[in-house]
Amino acid sequence: MTGAAVPREQGSPDAAPLVRLTDVGKSYGSVIALRGVSLEADAGEVTCVLGDNGAGKSTLIKIIAGLHRHDSGTYEVQGEEVAFASPRDALTRGIATVYQDLAVVPLMPVWRNFFLGSEKRKSFGRMDIDFMRRTTHSELAEMGIDLRDVDQPIGTLSGGERQCVAIARAVHFGARALILDEPTAALGVKQAGVVLRYIVQARERGLAVVFITHNPHHAYPVGDRFLILNRGRSLGYHTKEEITREELTALMAGGAELEQLAHELDAAASGGAVAKELAREAKDLGVADS
Amino acid sequence: MRGAVLRRPSTSLAVLAAAGVLALGACSSSGGKKAEESANPAPGAGPRLKIAMVTHSGPGDTFWDIVQKGAKAAAAKDNVQFLYSADPDGGKQAQLVQAAIDQKVDGIIVTLAKPDAMKDVLARATAAKIPVVSINSGANDSAKLGAVAHFGQDESIAGEAAGTELAKIGAKKALCVIHEQGNVGLEDRCAGAKKTFGGDLQNLFVQGTNMPQVKSSITAKLQADKGIDGILTLGAPFAATAVDSAKEVGSKAKVGTFDMNKDLIASIKAGDIWFAVDQQPYLQGYGAVDELWLLKNNGNVIGGGRPVLTGPAIVTKDNAGALEAFANRGTR
Amino acid sequence: MTQAVAEPPLKGPGADERLERQSALRRLLGRPELGALLGAVALFVFFSVVADAFLETSSFSTVLYASSTFGIMAVGVSLLMIGGEFDLSAGVMVTSSALVAALVSYQLTLNVWAGVVISLAVTLALGMLNGILYTRTGLPSFIITLATFFMLAGLNLGVTKAITGNVASDSVRDMDGFDSARAVFARDVDVAGVNVNVTVFWWLLFVAVATWILLRTRVGNWIFAVGGAAASARAVGVPVARTKIGLFMGVAFCAWFSGMHLVFAFATVQSGEGVGNEFSYIICAVIGGCLLTGGYGSAIGAAIGAFIFGMTNKGIVYAEWNPDWFRFFLGAMLLVATVVNLVVRRRVERSP
Numbered sequence: 026m027t028g029a030a031v032p033r034e035q036g037s038p039d040a041a042p043l044v045r046l047t048d049v050g051k052s053y054g055s056v057i058a059l060r061g062v063s064l065e066a067d068a069g070e071v072t073c074v075l076g077d078n079g080a081g082k083s084t085l086i087k088i089i090a091g092l093h094r095h096d097s098g099t100y101e102v103q104g105e106e107v108a109f110a111s112p113r114d115a116l117t118r119g120i121a122t123v124y125q126d127l128a129v130v131p132l133m134p135v136w137r138n139f140f141l142g143s144e145k146r147k148s149f150g151r152m153d154i155d156f157m158r159r160t161t162h163s164e165l166a167e168m169g170i171d172l173r174d175v176d177q178p179i180g181t182l183s184g185g186e187r188q189c190v191a192i193a194r195a196v197h198f199g200a201r202a203l204i205l206d207e208p209t210a211a212l213g214v215k216q217a218g219v220v221l222r223y224i225v226q227a228r229e230r231g232l233a234v235v236f237i238t239h240n241p242h243h244a245y246p247v248g249d250r251f252l253i254l255n256r257g258r259s260l261g262y263h264t265k266e267e268i269t270r271e272e273l274t275a276l277m278a279g280g281a282e283l284e285q286l287a288h289e290l291d292a293a294a295s296g297g298a299v300a301k302e303l304a305r306e307a308k309d310l311g312v313a314d315s
Numbered sequence: 316m317r318g319a320v321l322r323r324p325s326t327s328l329a330v331l332a333a334a335g336v337l338a339l340g341a342c343s344s345s346g347g348k349k350a351e352e353s354a355n356p357a358p359g360a361g362p363r364l365k366i367a368m369v370t371h372s373g374p375g376d377t378f379w380d381i382v383q384k385g386a387k388a389a390a391a392k393d394n395v396q397f398l399y400s401a402d403p404d405g406g407k408q409a410q411l412v413q414a415a416i417d418q419k420v421d422g423i424i425v426t427l428a429k430p431d432a433m434k435d436v437l438a439r440a441t442a443a444k445i446p447v448v449s450i451n452s453g454a455n456d457s458a459k460l461g462a463v464a465h466f467g468q469d470e471s472i473a474g475e476a477a478g479t480e481l482a483k484i485g486a487k488k489a490l491c492v493i494h495e496q497g498n499v500g501l502e503d504r505c506a507g508a509k510k511t512f513g514g515d516l517q518n519l520f521v522q523g524t525n526m527p528q529v530k531s532s533i534t535a536k537l538q539a540d541k542g543i544d545g546i547l548t549l550g551a552p553f554a555a556t557a558v559d560s561a562k563e564v565g566s567k568a569k570v571g572t573f574d575m576n577k578d579l580i581a582s583i584k585a586g587d588i589w590f591a592v593d594q595q596p597y598l599q600g601y602g603a604v605d606e607l608w609l610l611k612n613n614g615n616v617i618g619g620g621r622p623v624l625t626g627p628a629i630v631t632k633d634n635a636g637a638l639e640a641f642a643n644r645g646t647r
Numbered sequence: 648m649t650q651a652v653a654e655p656p657l658k659g660p661g662a663d664e665r666l667e668r669q670s671a672l673r674r675l676l677g678r679p680e681l682g683a684l685l686g687a688v689a690l691f692v693f694f695s696v697v698a699d700a701f702l703e704t705s706s707f708s709t710v711l712y713a714s715s716t717f718g719i720m721a722v723g724v725s726l727l728m729i730g731g732e733f734d735l736s737a738g739v740m741v742t743s744s745a746l747v748a749a750l751v752s753y754q755l756t757l758n759v760w761a762g763v764v765i766s767l768a769v770t771l772a773l774g775m776l777n778g779i780l781y782t783r784t785g786l787p788s789f790i791i792t793l794a795t796f797f798m799l800a801g802l803n804l805g806v807t808k809a810i811t812g813n814v815a816s817d818s819v820r821d822m823d824g825f826d827s828a829r830a831v832f833a834r835d836v837d838v839a840g841v842n843v844n845v846t847v848f849w850w851l852l853f854v855a856v857a858t859w860i861l862l863r864t865r866v867g868n869w870i871f872a873v874g875g876a877a878a879s880a881r882a883v884g885v886p887v888a889r890t891k892i893g894l895f896m897g898v899a900f901c902a903w904f905s906g907m908h909l910v911f912a913f914a915t916v917q918s919g920e921g922v923g924n925e926f927s928y929i930i931c932a933v934i935g936g937c938l939l940t941g942g943y944g945s946a947i948g949a950a951i952g953a954f955i956f957g958m959t960n961k962g963i964v965y966a967e968w969n970p971d972w973f974r975f976f977l978g979a980m981l982l983v984a985t986v987v988n989l990v991v992r993r994r995v996e997r998s999p
Binding site (some may be wrong): 076112113116122124129130131132137139142143144146150151152154194276 | 863864865866867868871872875876879880882883885886939942943
């Protein structure tokens, strides 16, 4: 991995990264949501996109997922320039997106969720339920989730496991690039760990993963490259060798704010103990991961 | 000409499905207006009056349809512009009366199903010097609320007539089928019938807006009590259903009913239904418009301050034939 | 409970065993229709005790008939509710459908079967209109179908009166095809000496088909999904709009069938009928375990709900209670049935 901000030579499709955005910009009317952002994600790599709320993360993800079209710059898939008209188009090119809050239908059994929208059918429009149950079970087992009962409503699974089912589903249906929209945002420390583990697994299975998060402590352990966004611009694009966890945290507004909060609390005499705790936490929040 | 009109329902419903109702609404109302205008040749008897009728009818009730036909016939004869509006809710009916007052009509015809709700607005009508005639229900409150005359049927008296008829056809244990729970008029009919019937008369409540439920409830009652030999329904459509139920259960119960329409006449002629107690709704509409016209043009008051009874008129096999033509045209 | 399942990967044998122990019981008790079934059994026993005539087979047939007239509509309505929507126009749509068939065949002097077919087309179009209005505007289906409810109620009366001059359709009893149509939609079938209305069998068939669609087909999967989480379903490629439109048309189909029963059982159709029945259908679906918020329920549950509704409705008559109290008893019975349903479901959710 070399400094990836510089686009590589246009080579054969094999040499080109799976997903590459170069100087991509997007504006909604007079509001510039994204400007001059470059990113690439190759098979077997995790590219993390970090940024606070409003940094342009969701605009970026919508462009990659095919929900919106970029206004400037280029979007290439395996070296070929594309402009997707719908998420369906992106999906057929192997780019699957798992949204934070749109991952699953909670009241439906796990296997129905797994095959939702891509049901396996037999004659007369009947679904091949046995096949779907078996496949769900084995696919999830492969991801390390061992469910005895794939008939339980997916809502009874933990938030982390739900994200994992959604990821496993995308992998099963042929995704080669996985776009994960804040998969750990609503989760507790333990559950976030579960999801991070599956992100690593997806990488090891040879997928390109774009992992969007606002938490550097989640991003750092699993990421190979880090794109930091702020107010629609790139604040930096680094490989793991180039940046430490502390630097990454410092670049992120979230970490800075945590420190500032610690200072404020420190000033108030009664808040001393809490402030210390916060300050320490701001430093090594990432330990719980992996 | 009929063919052209006939084609309309299917196509227009389909048009609705595709586009919208506005076109249809405009279309049918223009047809109605045309018909109304051609039926109003203005006989030139006195100045043209504007009379509003405000009833407590729900939409799609045969009975009120006939009342309107009577009123329209009188209006055409008397050179009266006739306006009709209705709402089953007492408060809303009062608002409609107020609207008529605001329109400065020459006379108002109201039903007094909920006299208390109408009290204030009728006082305003009197204050505005608009004469009021009440029809149908509310005979006891009519004069108190300032109405000059009342045209209606006394439900108790009509019920008594029905009870007499029921006894006449030999029933000993009968049902009184109430299709709208909490309607005082319907309860009065059953109570009146009970008075003169002599035998055992039980009330049965059914949901009038759901015909299969009406049928299964009557069937259930006949199954539960095999001794029932007479059924009195309080509306024409329910009579036909009661006949079906009795047939289904194999019950020998004889059916009599209130109300009147052309299918009922046919059933009476065929012997399926034994009698009908008609309160002559046509007369209520016709009489009320005529009374207002007479009051305006000649100062007459019909009934001398007492309610004018428009019923009961009993229809049996004997006189059904004579009334058939009138029922077929929807005025009886 | 969530905490227990939320333990990351379930590797320990302890976790698996616990899950296994739940699932057999849970799968039975977790069925949406179980509570309703218990409620139905309780009511049946109750009425058997208090009403002598209730247990006779002919009485049972009457109860089934009453249930079927609610139940046929409840099939479509419950699927729609599982799909997350309401249809307040369902009650008057039955009347519209019946009026179209009766008016078309009478006025054009056609074989009544022509009216039946035209009515099917018109009614399905009405359902599609509901669906398209809903998917295009994105307004709550409650509002959309409330609007169509009023429009249809007005059309029923307006068109009928404009055409016949009366507020009811003319009798089609003596027209060509009436007898064969009656045989399909409203005949009494002799079952071991008891007359059972054919609607009962249609009802059972519709329930079976709906259940098959829900549980065994892709469309069924989509119905659960659009009701449970429409946005998630859309994100994985489920045609949400088409599914919802289809569900509205399913209600329309049931309305058509019920309408045909009206026409051929009673020959004339009162244009003011049907108002208020939409709530009965929704009540059947809810008693049967359909969630008001969508995504959960079953057609069988709705059928049991309709049975409870029919049983209560007629049981009160068989018991010969004072009719002044009829609606009170009706309400109380429904409350009991739904509470039993609720208690059972809560138990299931709480039980380990």
